[in-house]
Amino acid sequence: MPNTTDTAHDTSSLKPDAAAFEALQNHYTTTKNIALRELFDADPHRFKHFSLEASGLFLDYAKNTLTSETMSLLCDLARERKVETRRDAMFAGEKINTTEDRAVLHTALRTPWPPSAGNRALVIDGQKIDGDVHAVLEQIAAFTEAVRAGKWLGYNGKQITDIVNIGIGGSDLGPKMVCEALRAYQHTELKLHFVSNVDGHDIDAVLSQIDPATTLFVIASKTFTTMETMMNGHSARNWFLTQADGAQESDLTHHFVAVSTNTEGVKAFGIDPQNMFPFWDWVGGRYSVWSSIGLSVALAVGFEQFSEFLAGAHAMDNHFRSAPLERNMPVILALVGIWQRNFCGSASLSIAPYHQDLGNFPSYLQQLEMESNGKRVALDGSPLQIKTCPVIWGNVGTNGQHAYFQLLHQGTDVTPVDFIAALAPSHHLPGHQAALLANCFAQSEAFMRGKTADEVRAEMQNKGMPESDISALLPHRTFPGNRPSNTILLQKLTPTSLGSLIALYEHKTFVQGAIWGVNSFDQWGVELGKVMATHILDELTGNTAPDKHDSSTNGLIGRARAALSGN
């Protein structure tokens, strides 16, 4: 079962006394009082020295409190942790997810077909990975083309107008985020809906907007047993059978398809196994939008643009595989994060997309990074003595400015920010785009520069303010500055650039996991709550009062029992 004997790369935890780590700690001690303003003053070419382009994306990391020496020491750390060896093991299909004994091959989902010299065909445990991937892509292409062209008809002969994707976690966040991000590329009238929460208010709100005769449900669950998804799937099924005039169980095949590998479960539900889109155990949930889980994306934007989305990710894969660490964008993004987290001591990372259509990108990254690297033991089981993944959070740019940026500017903790913007918009409204970008750049400038008490005083004196007011307001209007950020620019938000952007963060996550020494591909931490929920559900709906838990849990269950029985 678990394979912990792999010695090609380091499976132990990163120790605080590792040579490269200690060197960085010492370096931090000697540099921590240098202000970002000074770093910019000292090097007029700082922007050029700390920015790079890859696969159409531009990363500016100059507004971080780091120097060339910092980057050099961080690259030493990456080498000491054998990041490149582990990267190559991933791409080669080695079973680097040791606690589940699985390969990690979401990159194979976006490898062009047929194999070329640079992309050799993968065969693992007898499975011809690339060929299988390609066959499923053909299945997706044919199906989505039929639905989008209006050739796929509902049980009484009508065309499909609404798609409801039912899934949770990776089966929801990826397709939902990508469909929203590519809103400008949806050239049909098909309307996409997403249901994930087991809370009935979620599916209730969607069902009230749609017509069963023209709705297609995509039930996405690898095992077809995910509790939330199956409950929502069955509620949708019941709704269809009761609300669609004269519909029989045999009509379900026109309105339900599955993304799953459980043929028996899918058949029992009433779905034609021909309409089951499989994926594989080497595709983790949070890395699955490139697989059949992306079916809703392909329905929304068409297979051609879905292919461009895959190609954008593949371009970033190629960059990640081939670029030296010092000029490798995912590596640099990861190392800057390691610097912020493990040396500067930041507890969270705020994601600020200055693009409304990337509104769900912070939620997507929450799962990607926090589920991957929110771990406290290393691959080899040893407990970590340093911090791993920070909290990831955020919201679209100018909205955040009017909400929580106050704390980012003047709070007591320093929170790094990733700004993400697209230079060209997909709309034609005058004025908005320049205003948007001006705000984006101004925020990173303000975080970096701050405003000293002397600057504030001079400004207030210029306005002729009385000295008593000046001294009272001065501390409140002073900004410490020195708050770090990255800025990632896309030329435009397209299927291709979005693919590259997601892959950038996937590989960033990979590199950080490799440095910390954790398994970025399991998620044992979600198991305990699942088991406990099953027990509590029995008690909520059963006849005996609960008494097995602590008094708080017993008390909460008691209150809920009273309310549920009164319904």
Add this chain to the structure above:
Amino acid sequence: MPNTTDTAHDTSSLKPDAAAFEALQNHYTTTKNIALRELFDADPHRFKHFSLEASGLFLDYAKNTLTSETMSLLCDLARERKVETRRDAMFAGEKINTTEDRAVLHTALRTPWPPSAGNRALVIDGQKIDGDVHAVLEQIAAFTEAVRAGKWLGYNGKQITDIVNIGIGGSDLGPKMVCEALRAYQHTELKLHFVSNVDGHDIDAVLSQIDPATTLFVIASKTFTTMETMMNGHSARNWFLTQADGAQESDLTHHFVAVSTNTEGVKAFGIDPQNMFPFWDWVGGRYSVWSSIGLSVALAVGFEQFSEFLAGAHAMDNHFRSAPLERNMPVILALVGIWQRNFCGSASLSIAPYHQDLGNFPSYLQQLEMESNGKRVALDGSPLQIKTCPVIWGNVGTNGQHAYFQLLHQGTDVTPVDFIAALAPSHHLPGHQAALLANCFAQSEAFMRGKTADEVRAEMQNKGMPESDISALLPHRTFPGNRPSNTILLQKLTPTSLGSLIALYEHKTFVQGAIWGVNSFDQWGVELGKVMATHILDELTGNTAPDKHDSSTNGLIGRARAALSGN
């Protein structure tokens, strides 16, 4: 101008050597190794001792690592910081927002009319607060009734079908969150839309869904100069004039109303001042959903339910004003947060609503708490030596479980969680509600209890797993537990309970601000970025290349200029 001479309450920062603070530090040192499991084992009535009910809400704070002594010391801290004095000063209309020389009277917006013995009429600077509030409420009632009853007609005689609220920050987050939360109480076909981001993709997506002849725009900006809101407002205005067949500027009055105090600006826009809904300088943006800013809420659910929403908040106000600190829900919620933040060292607080319709509640709280208390100097200008507001973040419950709860269970930092659930649903789908609540309670149980290595080993041995597998997997499947949470239960999510819930967090924020000694009602930290954005906007759209900034900002502006000129 600034009034820092008020001595009725403490305007200095909380010092680490304050008596009550030191007592808590010592207490923490002696209790920090006690596990939550032990606390529950030691006191079978722990749930009863650490839970309370107020104004229809139930708060369980038993799953925090604290004892009766902790609570007693925390209440001492609140008394030492004169929280009650400051609370009474707020309700009495004293100008406690000293840096802006303003009273803080969002509570007056929800005080019943006419004044009674318990609610005396407020007159401040000659303004009859309660009377003015009541007059505007009558204006809101008449207007919303006309629109909802189909009596308010568009320029060519059609009824209104769509409302677009254009505002940002408090003029957006409050109405948007409340409208979503009260989705089940919208008994008309009126469809609500919210536009906030200056990014043109935001308004572009809304305009593509609506008909100018049947759309009413609510432009919400106190000064009618907010950059984002005015740009969106003017784009909406242009769109109306070009898309509505034969519409003249004089027709704007049928389709645009304002929430503002700038009569001249509103008139110049083309809005009839009769349709301007005012509010006052003693209503801060993030506390304004109870004012005219709630107009979209009243349009969505009707004035009667808007009144219930106000009444729910007022009930919590009364509780907050009258209950002793030890049984005062907002005070307790605040003190538990102070304990987590300043003694246990947590850097963020995760909000987990187990109710889909509260999906925007975490974003709302982000502004409420982080903009209020994300400060680093005290009211008197002295710098704080302790931490203030943590990062607030989160998402709806079962979705979070499948995304970032991994980190909450097994990450290296301890992040407290506020669970929020409603016992009774507003839908009729069988099974969902029990499953939802079971998950909610199971998560807090799992966070508290964890799973020891011995428990994991015994379970795996029972399943007959070979010893080599057990030892390899054991550390990955172990949960440290001891992770704190609160659970807040509503009987049902209604206008009344939602009002109480928001007021609970408002007063929690107030209490924490009073303890830290900051001004929770200003937001100087948003000014610097605004000024810098104005400069950069000139450079992005002007003729001269930028060179006034650091090389990073100059470089980013240069890239954007190239892209914008190519459009």
